[in-house]
Amino acid sequence: METTFASSHSLFLFFFFTTFISFSFATTASTTKPHRLAIKLIHRDSIFSPFSNPKATIRERAERAFQTSISRLAYLQAKTGRPSSYSFHSNDIQAGVIADNEGIQFLANFSIGTPPVQTLVTMATGSDLLWVQCLPCTKCYNQSIPIFDPSKSSTYSILSCDSPSCIILPRDKACDSSQHCNYEYRFIDNASTKGNLATDVLTFESSKGTTTIPNMVFGCGHENEGMTGRQEAGTLGLGYKETSIVYQIGSDKKFSYCIGNISDPSYAYNQLVLGSGAIIEGYSTPIEIYNGFYYLNLEGISVGNENLNITPGIFDRTDSGGGVIIDSGMTYSALQIDAYNALSVALEKLLDQILEKATAPPSEPFKLCYKGVVGRDLTGLPVVTFHFADDADMVLDEWSMFMQYNEDVFCMAVLQGDLDGLSVIGTMAQQYFNFGYDLVAKKLSFEVIDCEVLA
Ligand SMILES: *[C@@H]1O[C@H](CO)[C@@H](O)[C@H](O)[C@H]1NC(C)=O
Ligand SMILES: *[C@@H]1O[C@H](CO)[C@@H](O)[C@H](O)[C@H]1NC(C)=O
Numbered sequence: 491m492e493t494t495f496a497s498s499h500s501l502f503l504f505f506f507f508t509t510f511i512s513f514s515f516a517t518t519a520s521t522t523k524p525h526r527l528a529i530k531l532i533h534r535d536s537i538f539s540p541f542s543n544p545k546a547t548i549r550e551r552a553e554r555a556f557q558t559s560i561s562r563l564a565y566l567q568a569k570t571g572r573p574s575s576y577s578f579h580s581n582d583i584q585a586g587v588i589a590d591n592e593g594i595q596f597l598a599n600f601s602i603g604t605p606p607v608q609t610l611v612t613m614a615t616g617s618d619l620l621w622v623q624c625l626p627c628t629k630c631y632n633q634s635i636p637i638f639d640p641s642k643s644s645t646y647s648i649l650s651c652d653s654p655s656c657i658i659l660p661r662d663k664a665c666d667s668s669q670h671c672n673y674e675y676r677f678i679d680n681a682s683t684k685g686n687l688a689t690d691v692l693t694f695e696s697s698k699g700t701t702t703i704p705n706m707v708f709g710c711g712h713e714n715e716g717m718t719g720r721q722e723a724g725t726l727g728l729g730y731k732e733t734s735i736v737y738q739i740g741s742d743k744k745f746s747y748c749i750g751n752i753s754d755p756s757y758a759y760n761q762l763v764l765g766s767g768a769i770i771e772g773y774s775t776p777i778e779i780y781n782g783f784y785y786l787n788l789e790g791i792s793v794g795n796e797n798l799n800i801t802p803g804i805f806d807r808t809d810s811g812g813g814v815i816i817d818s819g820m821t822y823s824a825l826q827i828d829a830y831n832a833l834s835v836a837l838e839k840l841l842d843q844i845l846e847k848a849t850a851p852p853s854e855p856f857k858l859c860y861k862g863v864v865g866r867d868l869t870g871l872p873v874v875t876f877h878f879a880d881d882a883d884m885v886l887d888e889w890s891m892f893m894q895y896n897e898d899v900f901c902m903a904v905l906q907g908d909l910d911g912l913s914v915i916g917t918m919a920q921q922y923f924n925f926g927y928d929l930v931a932k933k934l935s936f937e938v939i940d941c942e943v944l945a
């Protein structure tokens with residue numbers, strides 16, 4: 491895959507790590523039992539984000555969500571199977587959104603080092619290392635906050651080549667002349683991050699207090715190339731590999747996140763919980779972890795009480811691709827083409843009765859678009875339910891299925907996938923849910939929740 495797919499977008503190629511030790515918590519709060527390790531998640535377009543553009547119109551936001559979703563789908567398809575039929579090379583897609591192929595949707599704010607220095611990184615379920623840019627830079631992009639300087643942290647320590655955490659292939663690259671452990675992640679467009687595999691203290695602050703965790707393994711990237719347009723300090727990978735923070739925090743290997751209204755720029759309660767405090771509640775369905783991604787077993791889709799006529803097996807993952815993943819980096823969802831067609835025909839039948847189609851779809855491939863306003867015209871529309879294995883039903887109302895395109899046109903927020911294509915549960919569909927990942931039990935739990943009650 492890596493060598494045959496030459497394209498202009500980010501894709502992790504190398505994972506070089508195997509064993510990791512477990513770490514214990516040290517909390518500075520006065521409570522006796524450790525409290526939840528909660529991290530506020532900042533949506534990229536919210537007023538709390540340094541990267542938001544408050545002047546963007548509804549239409550500009552919708553186009554952007556759409557373009558970044560296409561790029562993200564192409565990235566995910568390339569990484570999980572065959573390339574997408576959506577073009578990587580369209581100028582439209584590249585203009586200004588290159589940085590988003592890694593799925594910059596939610597930013598996590600915490601600190602590294604002693605004394606703690608603030609960092610702001612992208613949360614990525616499809617990546618598996620925490621890495622940040624580090625001084626001195628052989629090559630760094632301009633980030634919005636000062637670049638981490640490990641020489642100023644008294645607790646920073648580069649892993650030595652013979653540490654248990656540095657069994658890395660190939661040996662010659664992983665180990666430099668001073669016996670320091672190195673990492674390298676190379677993306678599909680030849681962008682890369684390279685540096686030392688190191689440990690330091692991470693400090694998480696929440697309304698309930700401060701939690702510090704010593705000795706967390708992370709990548710200190712001194713050479714970060716080709717990441718045009720990125721502004722955040724790095725990536726917080728939540729994939730299931732030994733390198734991931736999720737793997738290192740306690741023996742529980744759990745995390746959860748709660749997402750509220752992503753169209754509301756002042757929504758302040760999105761949050762990520764790492765470790766044993768993760769909220770694992772509600773319906774439960776198996777997750778299969780493959781290539782670092784979280785696959786779900788989607789058994790059917792219904793609109794209202796009507797099950798769509800979908801051939802069993804079309805959502806199965808095969809060697810050439812397919813399957814259904816849940817992703818924190820894609821706004822829209824995507825469905826394999828037959829399922830997409832069945833869903834859009836069913837919704838079209840309902841919508842044609844109450845609304846007028848938007849004459850020309852505003853721009854291809856916004857396919858199913860109507861004149862109207864989601865919050866006004868779709869009240870009472872039958873819900874769409876994704877039926878996952880073990881009777882886990884994800885019920886989606888109009889806010890999760892449709893996105894306002896401009897003042898008076900809205901479109902279905904689902905992309906049409908390929909025949910053998912990947913399906914993706916995107917963040918529009920994940921709004922108003924808490925998702926709990928238990929990576930030992932290999933279960934995803936979810937329930938509808940108001941994230942504010944967790945704050
Ligand atoms: C990140 O957290 C720090 C400390 O809690 C705070 O001062 C800063 O404003 C936060 N940054 C963002 C972008 O929310
Ligand atoms: C980074 O910022 C500096 C100073 O503001 C500027 O001169 C330089 O061109 C910027 N580099 C990139 C790649 O944007």
Ligand SMILES: *[C@@H]1O[C@H](CO)[C@@H](O)[C@H](O)[C@H]1NC(C)=O
Nearest residue numbers: 495496497498499678679680
């Ligand atoms: C990546 O680098 C290799 C070797 O330098 C080159 O052959 C290839 O065309 C590059 N790919 C892209 C997408 O720039």
Ligand SMILES: *[C@@H]1O[C@H](CO)[C@@H](O)[C@H](O)[C@H]1NC(C)=O
Nearest residue numbers: 751752753754755756865889
């Ligand atoms: C989400 O936020 C948008 C923008 O503030 C608002 O118009 C909409 O009503 C909200 N949706 C829900 C379900 O609260």
